[in-house]
Amino acid sequence: MIVAVVLVVVVAGSVLFHMLSPWWWTPIASNWGYIDTTLVITFWITGVVFAAVILFMAYCVWRFRHRPGHKAEFDPENRRLEVGLTVVTAIGVGAMLAPGLIVWKQFVTVPDEATEVEVFAQQWTWSFRLPGEDGRLGTADAQLVAADNPLGINPHDRFAQDDIIIPAGSLHLPVDRPVKMMLRSIDVLHDFYVPEFRAKMDMVPGMVTYFWFTPTRTGEFEILCAELCGIGHAYMRGSVQVVEEAEYEDWLKEQLTFAELSTDGRVRTASAGR
Numbered sequence: 001m002i003v004a005v006v007l008v009v010v011v012a013g014s015v016l017f018h019m020l021s022p023w024w025w026t027p028i029a030s031n032w033g034y035i036d037t038t039l040v041i042t043f044w045i046t047g048v049v050f051a052a053v054i055l056f057m058a059y060c061v062w063r064f065r066h067r068p069g070h071k072a073e074f075d076p077e078n079r080r081l082e083v084g085l086t087v088v089t090a091i092g093v094g095a096m097l098a099p100g101l102i103v104w105k106q107f108v109t110v111p112d113e114a115t116e117v118e119v120f121a122q123q124w125t126w127s128f129r130l131p132g133e134d135g136r137l138g139t140a141d142a143q144l145v146a147a148d149n150p151l152g153i154n155p156h157d158r159f160a161q162d163d164i165i166i167p168a169g170s171l172h173l174p175v176d177r178p179v180k181m182m183l184r185s186i187d188v189l190h191d192f193y194v195p196e197f198r199a200k201m202d203m204v205p206g207m208v209t210y211f212w213f214t215p216t217r218t219g220e221f222e223i224l225c226a227e228l229c230g231i232g233h234a235y236m237r238g239s240v241q242v243v244e245e246a247e248y249e250d251w252l253k254e255q256l257t258f259a260e261l262s263t264d265g266r267v268r269t270a271s272a273g274r
């Protein structure tokens, strides 16, 4: 009997904790409200199933407790019950997966007006590259990565010369303008994660992974690495500052281009030219 009571208390406690807990997602700062909706649907389905299974277990513990003179019945097959449980489980799993697939399609279907931003992960810093006046990023290749060309940008690509490089700095983005985030890593697996943007994606050496989003409010947001990537993983922090358009333009003017960094001696194109 006591076990049944404990099970009921576990269900009631879990539901109350969920409803009264002060911990919830950090307020959203992007267009991805759909992702929150998807999580809420998953919470509802898993919550209802959790409560139903535990309460049913409590009922069985009480209903079929040992009593003198009662003998258990052996009933190994019950076709109706098995079909019912299979159908209900399939509907539940489908209801959890379908919204995620719909949102995922939107997450990686980039609108035409999105501007490109390259995010570059390296143990244990975040660097960025923005297209310059030509509106186009130059090519880059992990083969070209060297101490004096840390992002592996192709020095012979004319589109690369005006690219704006932000080495281990803070990325600024204008509010309400869609951006395509192109993610690269040169060493190990990293994962770009900004909780307020509800955006998170693995960064794989040799690949460019991408998603898009629109920042919907100004502020400073922390970038975390969500992939255990070595001893400095916990310190791999960066920041994105979402600002008004005018402030963004001012910031952009202060940044150096690939060509400027090259002549400055910080990136020597000649040594990287292969």
Ligand SMILES: [Cu+2]
Residues within 6 Å of the ligand: 121, 189, 190, 191, 225, 226, 227, 228, 229, 233, 236
């Ligand atoms: Cu990392």
